[in-house]
Amino acid sequence: xxxxxxxxxxxxxxxxxxxxxxxxxxxxxxxxxxxxxxxxxxxxxxxxxxxxxxxxxxxxxxxxxxxxxxxxxxxxxxxxxxxxxxxxxxxxxxxxxxxxxxxxxxxxxxxxxxx
Amino acid sequence: xxxxxxxxxxxxxxxxxxxxxxxxxxxxxxxxxxxxxxxxxxxxxxxxxxxxxxxxxxxxxxxxxxxxxxxxxxxxxxxxxxxxxxxxxxxxxxxxxxxxxxxxxxxxxxx
Numbered sequence: 346x347x348x349x350x351x352x353x354x355x356x357x358x359x360x361x362x363x364x365x366x367x368x369x370x371x372x373x374x375x376x377x378x379x380x381x382x383x384x385x386x387x388x389x390x391x392x393x394x395x396x397x398x399x400x401x402x403x404x405x406x407x408x409x410x411x412x413x414x415x416x417x418x419x420x421x422x423x424x425x426x427x428x429x430x431x432x433x434x435x436x437x438x439x440x441x442x443x444x445x446x447x448x449x450x451x452x453x454x455x456x457x458x459x460x
Numbered sequence: 461x462x463x464x465x466x467x468x469x470x471x472x473x474x475x476x477x478x479x480x481x482x483x484x485x486x487x488x489x490x491x492x493x494x495x496x497x498x499x500x501x502x503x504x505x506x507x508x509x510x511x512x513x514x515x516x517x518x519x520x521x522x523x524x525x526x527x528x529x530x531x532x533x534x535x536x537x538x539x540x541x542x543x544x545x546x547x548x549x550x551x552x553x554x555x556x557x558x559x560x561x562x563x564x565x566x567x568x569x570x571x
Contacts, residue, residue, distance in 0.1 A: 349502075376557045387548055387561040388503070395557075403558070435502050439557050447557040448493065449550075451502030 348372045351436050351452035358459050364423040366455045368436030376439045377419040378449065379403070379411060381432040388435060394419055426459045433457070470566040473539060480535040481565040483549030492525050492532040493559065495548045503548060503561075507534070541571040 349370045358364045370377060375396050380388035390403030392411035400411040408430060410422040423430055433456050437449040473479055483492070490511040495503035509516040509523045509532065516523045522535040532549055546566050550559040 378558070380561075385563070387563045390558060390560075393558060404560075437502075439559075447552075447559065448505050448508065449503075449559055451504065453500070453502050 349436055349438055349450055349452040351434075351455045353455060354453065355456045356458070358423075358426045358457065360427060360459055362426050364426050364430075364457065364459075366421040366423075366434055366436075366457070368419045368421075368452060369417050370419075370436075370438040370450075371417065372438045372450055373416065374438035374450075375416070376447070377413065378437045378439065379409075379419070379421045380435045380437065381405070382435060382454075383432050391421065391434075423457075426457075428459045431457060431459045469564070470568070472568040472570065475539060475541050475569050475571050477539055477569075478535065478537045479539055479567065480533055481547050481567070482531065482533050483562050484529070484531045485549070485551045485560075485562070486530070487551065487560070488527070488530070489551040490527070491551070492523070493550045494521075494523055494532075494534045495550060495561070497546045497548065497564070499545075506547075536567075539567075539569045541569050543567060544569045 352367050378393040379391045382388050391409050394413040412420045433454045435454050437451045439447045439449045493508045494506045497503040507518050507523045509525045511527045520537045524533045546564045548561045548564045550561045552559045
């Protein structure tokens with residue numbers, strides 16, 4: 346049973362269009378994260394959240410918004426998609442802030458192509 | 461090794477061989493995690509090592525951590541073709557819960 350589920354798994358969007366990537370977790374974790382992964386690179390943090398109603402900027406937040414309407418759900422929003430946002434996006438959930446050694450549990454990724 | 465300005469590393473070995481992957485990090489940390497990512501999947505944690513452990517084993521895996529040199533290593537003994545994946549080290553996660561990942565090592569194990 347997948348504890349972190351992302352949708353859609355694949356998406357083709359047009360430049361200037363709006364894209365919403367959704368994530369649902371059943372781990373009952375407070376923290377959730379959105380990372381992007383580009384070919385030949387590791388994961389880079391876009392936005393994260395400590396709980397419902399909270400969103401924080403990560404290392405590369407420009408061009409992205411996030412929404413955490415509930416403990417279980419965390420969305421990543423591209424209001425005006427650009428080709429440079431073509432990437433694979435991963436959602437993760439983890440333990441409480443302040444917990445030493447916070448293990449992250451990842452979804453299977455959402456592949457986005459912006460044409 | 462991973463991190464800093466270094467690009468993705470790649471290793472190709474035969475099944476049964478042992479392999480060690482290295483990681484150096486810039487920001488002080490007391491915890492290093494190693495993740496494995498198989499093709500088309502999300503990363504999954506393999507092992508977590510704390511500064512007071514210096515070495516930690518889990519099955520065929522062995523991780524080390526040297527905080528004085530800000531480096532960590534992951535060794536796999538008796539590799540299998542199913543060990544083929546990208547391996548990442550990650551630091552952070554203490555105050556904010558955020559993890560910072562290295563660029564990764566692509567390991568190919570040929571049967």
